[in-house]
Amino acid sequence: MRVVCYISGGSYEAWRPDAGQFPASALGRNLDGWPDERWLDIREISPRSPLARIMTARIDMCRTKGFDAVEFDNVDGYVNQTGFPLTAADQLAYNRFLADTAHARGLSTVMKNDIDQIDDLVDYFDMALNEECSRYNECGRYQTFIAAGKPVFHAEYGSSTAFCAADNAANINGVLFSLDLDDSAYRPCR
Known part of the structure; x- marks a missing residue:
C-alpha cells in the first residue's frame, strides 16, 4: 500500500495552518x-x-508524516482566470519545481489534471490523476503516461460506472466516488 499526501500547489486555502504565510500580492x-x-x-x-x-x-x-507520494492539485492556473498573466512556461517551471522538490525528498509525484502539458511533464511525474476525464472526454490524453509505464488514476463522480469499460481497456485505474467523498459511493472499475 502507498499513501499519498494531498497539496494544493496552485491555490491558497484559507483554512490551512500556513494560510497566514502567503503574501497578499500572491493571492489571485x-x-x-x-x-x-x-x-x-x-x-x-x-x-x-x-x-x-x-x-x-x-x-x-x-x-x-511518512507519506510515499505527493499529489499536487490546481497546477493548471495558466488556463484559468487567476488574476495573473500566467503563461504555459510559468506553469511548466512551477510544476517541475514541485516535482523536483518532492523527488529530492524521496517522494513520488502525482500530476493532477494539467492535461495540456502532459507531454512536457511526464518525465517529472511518477503517475497521473484526473477527475472526470470520461465526462469531459479527456482520458485518451493520458496515453503518454501509460506508454511510459506510469499509472493513471481516474475519479468519476456520479451514479454510473459506464466509464469503467473504457478505463479498463485503456489501462486506466478508474473509480466512481460520490462528489462529497463521503464513502457513499466507492466503486473501483477493477
Whole structure:
C-alpha cells in the first residue's frame, strides 16, 4: 500500500495552518465554486521566494508524516482566470519545481489534471490523476503516461460506472466516488 499526501500547489486555502504565510500580492481570484480558495501567483519560484518556501515546507511535512507520494492539485492556473498573466512556461517551471522538490525528498509525484502539458511533464511525474476525464472526454490524453509505464488514476463522480469499460481497456485505474467523498459511493472499475 502507498499513501499519498494531498497539496494544493496552485491555490491558497484559507483554512490551512500556513494560510497566514502567503503574501497578499500572491493571492489571485477565487477558484470557481470554492469561495475560500484563491489562485496563486506562481511566476516567482526562486528558492528564497515565499511561495517556494511555503510549498517546500508542505512537501517536507508530507515526508515527515511518512507519506510515499505527493499529489499536487490546481497546477493548471495558466488556463484559468487567476488574476495573473500566467503563461504555459510559468506553469511548466512551477510544476517541475514541485516535482523536483518532492523527488529530492524521496517522494513520488502525482500530476493532477494539467492535461495540456502532459507531454512536457511526464518525465517529472511518477503517475497521473484526473477527475472526470470520461465526462469531459479527456482520458485518451493520458496515453503518454501509460506508454511510459506510469499509472493513471481516474475519479468519476456520479451514479454510473459506464466509464469503467473504457478505463479498463485503456489501462486506466478508474473509480466512481460520490462528489462529497463521503464513502457513499466507492466503486473501483477493477
